[in-house]
Amino acid sequence: MIANEILMHFRSLKKTAGEVHFDEPIETDKNGNTLSLIDVIADDSCIHEEVEFLVSSQKLYELIDRLLSDREREIMILRYGLYGKRPLTQRETAALLGISRSYVSRIEKAAIEKLRESF
Numbered sequence: 001m002i003a004n005e006i007l008m009h010f011r012s013l014k015k016t017a018g019e020v021h022f023d024e025p026i027e028t029d030k031n032g033n034t035l036s037l038i039d040v041i042a043d044d045s046c047i048h049e050e051v052e053f054l055v056s057s058q059k060l061y062e063l064i065d066r067l068l069s070d071r072e073r074e075i076m077i078l079r080y081g082l083y084g085k086r087p088l089t090q091r092e093t094a095a096l097l098g099i100s101r102s103y104v105s106r107i108e109k110a111a112i113e114k115l116r117e118s119f
Contacts, residue, residue, distance in 0.1 A: 063118050072111040079108055 022038040029035055064073055064082070078096065081087030090108070094101040 060115065060119065063115050067114050067118055068111050072107055072114070075104055075107050076111050079104075 022041075023036050025034040026037055027035050061082070064076060068076065074097070075093060077083060077085060078088045078093045079090065088096070090101045090104045094104045097104070
């Protein structure tokens, strides 16, 4: 009867062999403290900050579309790499649009001020 109970115990362990528990110890650190899986995979990011960033970004994109002229919008997209584009320098932007770097700077400054006032 005892042998049968031992066999049943090992069979039940075999069924749960593939299970992983976050609080099970997996190793020890330099100081001898036990580390569990949850310690190793913990995410230190702040969800609140991520959500706030996404909401602010969405609002900024809406303001860019609503407030800026076509030229201002184009320069802001090129300069800051919006909509997945690679950011360009003022000199690169000027060459691409066929205008002077100082003109790019003036348009960019005016666009930023418009966005700042509305944001």
